[in-house]
Structure formats: structure tokens, C-alpha cells
Amino acid sequence: MAINTNPTDSQAICFAVVQKEIILKNDGEMLTFQDLKELKKSCPESDFFEEKEFNYCAIEYKGSLPEGMYSQPIRQFFAQNTSHLNTQLARARSILAWRRDYHYCSNCGSALVDHPKFTARQCSQCQKLFFPRIEPCIIVLVSKGDKILLVKHIQRNQDVYACIAGFIEVGESAEHAVHREIEEEVGIHVKNLQYKGSQSWPFPDQLMLAFTAEYESGDFKLQEDEIADAQWFNRNELPNTPPPGSIAYRLIHNQF
Numbered sequence: 001m002a003i004n005t006n007p008t009d010s011q012a013i014c015f016a017v018v019q020k021e022i023i024l025k026n027d028g029e030m031l032t033f034q035d036l037k038e039l040k041k042s043c044p045e046s047d048f049f050e051e052k053e054f055n056y057c058a059i060e061y062k063g064s065l066p067e068g069m070y071s072q073p074i075r076q077f078f079a080q081n082t083s084h085l086n087t088q089l090a091r092a093r094s095i096l097a098w099r100r101d102y103h104y105c106s107n108c109g110s111a112l113v114d115h116p117k118f119t120a121r122q123c124s125q126c127q128k129l130f131f132p133r134i135e136p137c138i139i140v141l142v143s144k145g146d147k148i149l150l151v152k153h154i155q156r157n158q159d160v161y162a163c164i165a166g167f168i169e170v171g172e173s174a175e176h177a178v179h180r181e182i183e184e185e186v187g188i189h190v191k192n193l194q195y196k197g198s199q200s201w202p203f204p205d206q207l208m209l210a211f212t213a214e215y216e217s218g219d220f221k222l223q224e225d226e227i228a229d230a231q232w233f234n235r236n237e238l239p240n241t242p243p244p245g246s247i248a249y250r251l252i253h254n255q256f
Contacts (some may be wrong), residue, residue: 015030135206140178140251212251
């Protein structure tokens with residue numbers, strides 16, 4: 001797998017990304033290869049590349065949207081499209097973010113260049129390789145009889161209740177991270193963990209590992225710098241929750 005910064009494949013799936021949104025035509029159709037070339041021409045500092053092995057081209061566009069195009073949240077796009085297309089977009093968006101952030105070698109400080117054979121960057125002096133990152137995370141829905149535990153995170157600016165989630169720490173298993181995050185955020189203990197599935201979440205580079213668990217013991221003791229509220233909810237009396245397109249939605253609405 002290798003990055004080509006002079007794309008040539010007019011048959012590839014084409015993604016144009018701006019921050020956390022994807023650019024589409026006003027009729028809702030995907031952009032064409034020619035559209036991406038025109039975007040690059042109108043804003044040369046935009047990063048434009050292809051990965052032939054994954055059959056897509058992508059651009060991180062940094063200009064004003066041309067007439068005839070609009071942007072849509074990638075989360076919304078995920079809810080409306082196929083798993084295969086979403087996988088391609090998740091990869092494209094994560095690699096664009098990685099390319100934007102990785103320019104210098106952490107070993108010697110020299111400039112990085114694209115590797116000719118791999119989707120990687122290589123130090124121009126010491127030859128150290130840097131591959132795209134994946135940040136593994138857990139997300140867990142806890143049940144207590146007929147009710148489920150949802151929390152409101154302080155970092156969100158919306159009135160949304162969601163599952164407990166967090167990054168897997170160095171040295172942990174995913175299961176250990178589930179227990180730790182629940183105990184840290186709400187102070188309770190759980191049992192009967194079950195793995196349900198995963199989702200790439202390219203904001204910028206998370207891989208979400210989804211679990212369910214059952215309440216075992218303890219009373220709520222909220223992590224004040226993380227959790228604003230935690231409650232047990234009946235599934236037919238839910239508050240505002242994450243929208244379709246996320247693995248949190250699938251957990252909450254029992255879609256596994």
C-alpha cells in the first residue's frame with residue numbers, strides 16, 4: 001500500500017473532506033475525479049492523494065466551497081451509506097489528518113517524506129518510518145434489569161446522553177479498560193462483558209471496540225471533570241442520544 005500524491009485513477013471513489021465534513025454535490029451525489037482535480041487547482045495547498053489498493057482518492061480541501069457543492073457531517077454520511085463506502089471514507093479522513101500532523105521526525109527532527117512503497121512517511125535523514133496511527137478505545141453499554149446506563153459528558157456542548165467510552169491505556173486489555181473506565185467515570189462495578197463489534201471513528205483516528213455489560217454493585221460516584229450526569233433509563237423513555245451512524249447508536253438501540 002502506497003500513497004500517490006499525483007492521482008491518476010479517474011475510476012476511483014472520490015472523497016473531499018473539510019474538517020469533520022464531506023463535500024458533496026448539491027444533488028447529493030459524490031464528487032468525481034475531475035471535481036477533485038478542480039478543487040486542488042483552485043486551492044493548491046490542499047492535500048490530494050490516492051491509494052490504488054483501496055480504490056479511492058481523497059483531498060483535504062482548504063478553500064471556499066465552489067458553487068454547486070455543499071458539506072455534510074461525516075457522521076451523517078455514515079448513517080446513510082454502506083459499510084464498504086464508510087470504511088473507505090474513514091480511512092481517507094484518518095490518513096488526511098495523519099498527513100496534516102506528521103511532518104518531522106521525532107527521532108532527529110528532520111523532514112519526513114512519503115515512502116515509495118508503503119502508506120507511511122520516512123525520515124529523510126535517519127530513515128525512521130512513521131505509519132498512520134490507530135487509537136483503540138472501548139465503548140460500553142451497561143444494563144441493570146430492563147434499564148440502561150447513559151451519561152452526559154462535560155466535553156459535549158449538546159444535551160446528549162451516551163455510553164461510557166474511553167481510550168485503552170498502555171498495557172491494558174480491552175476488557176480491563178471497560179472495567180476501569182466504568183469505575184473511574186461512575187464508580188460502579190460490572191460483570192458479564194460481551195464484545196459486540198467495532199467501528200473506525202476517524203476523528204481523527206479512533207477504533208471503537210463495543211461491549212455490553214451488566215451492573216454488579218456500587219452507587220454512582222461521578223468523575224467530576226468528565227461526567228455531568230449519569231442515569232438509568234428505560235429503553236422506551238430515552239433522552240437525546242447519539243444519532244444513527246455511530247456504534248453508540250447501535251448499542252443503545254439494540255442493533256447488534
